[in-house]
Amino acid sequence: MAPLVDVRDLSFRYGHKQNWVLRSLNLSIERGSAVGVVGESGSGKSTLVRLLCGLLPVGSGSVTYDGRAVTDWLSKDPRQFRLHNQMVFQSPAASLDPRMRIRRSVAEPVRALERRKIGDDELESWLSMVGLGPEALNRYPHQFSGGQLQRVAIARALSVSPTVLYADEPTSALDVSVQAQVLNLLMDLRARLGLTLVIVSHDLAVVSRMCEHILVMRNGEIVESGPTVDVLHSPSSAYTNALTKAASAVSLRPGNVTSAG
Numbered sequence: 001m002a003p004l005v006d007v008r009d010l011s012f013r014y015g016h017k018q019n020w021v022l023r024s025l026n027l028s029i030e031r032g033s034a035v036g037v038v039g040e041s042g043s044g045k046s047t048l049v050r051l052l053c054g055l056l057p058v059g060s061g062s063v064t065y066d067g068r069a070v071t072d073w074l075s076k077d078p079r080q081f082r083l084h085n086q087m088v089f090q091s092p093a094a095s096l097d098p099r100m101r102i103r104r105s106v107a108e109p110v111r112a113l114e115r116r117k118i119g120d121d122e123l124e125s126w127l128s129m130v131g132l133g134p135e136a137l138n139r140y141p142h143q144f145s146g147g148q149l150q151r152v153a154i155a156r157a158l159s160v161s162p163t164v165l166y167a168d169e170p171t172s173a174l175d176v177s178v179q180a181q182v183l184n185l186l187m188d189l190r191a192r193l194g195l196t197l198v199i200v201s202h203d204l205a206v207v208s209r210m211c212e213h214i215l216v217m218r219n220g221e222i223v224e225s226g227p228t229v230d231v232l233h234s235p236s237s238a239y240t241n242a243l244t245k246a247a248s249a250v251s252l253r254p255g256n257v258t259s260a261g
């Protein structure tokens with residue numbers, strides 16, 4: 001079966017005079033899989049997922065979603081593409097409008113993309129899915145903790161029933177005490193909803209617990225990719241080897257990888 005997302009010879013730079021940030025990337029993502037993108041700061045992880053999610057224009061090379069070029073989706077069926085591809089960002093506070101009650105923020109993607117008004121029952125069921133009660137609907141973002149806000153941002157992204165959820169460092173702005181809860185929630189939602197999950201992290205230990213496939217990036221290139229267990233047990237690049245050793249120091253558990261569900 002053809003991959004859900006397919007990337008061929010993708011290069012990217014933020015301006016004609018700037019350096020290449022991604023260089024000739026090739027990768028594919030299967031429907032229903034969980035893929036972790038790891039690498040040091042500045043290696044191009046966020047840029048890559050923004051391109052896959054249609055938030056940056058593909059310049060050189062190709063990105064296809066469900067067999068069709070993302071540039072084509074975005075020029076002819078942008079709403080349809082965005083219904084299928086949603087993103088959760090690092091900072092939930094920055095991705096939710098501080099002046100809007102949660103009811104309106106969570107309802108916004110359905111209004112804009114499905115062109116319908118979402119009822120309170122439906123809103124409450126999405127909030128309940130992320131572990132929040134109905135009282136959250138009438139509150140403003142400043143009335144929530146960081147972890148709760150990230151749950152709201154996840155509910156908002158899921159409200160259009162996307163096929164792929166991209167999560168760019170979804171817990172790095174949160175207290176350590178709630179990071180695991182949000183990651184567990186993402187794993188749980190992935191299993192319940194049959195999501196394809198692409199998660200960016202600089203933390204190999206996190207990704208190894210959540211994803212059965214890993215891409216390791218360095219300086220705008222993919223230095224390694226494959227099943228998590230293979231990459232962790234026999235890394236083929238010195239860089240991944242070093243990452244694996246660093247991650248072992250913070251309780252890496254390569255055996256505890258989720259299945260495709």
Ligand SMILES: Nc1ncnc2c1ncn2[C@@H]1O[C@H](COP(=O)(O)OP(=O)(O)OP(=O)(O)O)[C@@H](O)[C@H]1O
Pocket residue numbers: 014021039040041042043044045046047048202
């Ligand atoms: N809007 C932008 N304009 C110009 N350069 C940018 C922009 N965004 C990112 N870059 C540069 O692109 C390179 C890759 O950045 P990117 O954010 O994709 O990396 P990353 O691996 O996600 O890093 P981090 O883990 O720190 O978020 C970096 O050199 C960064 O400075």
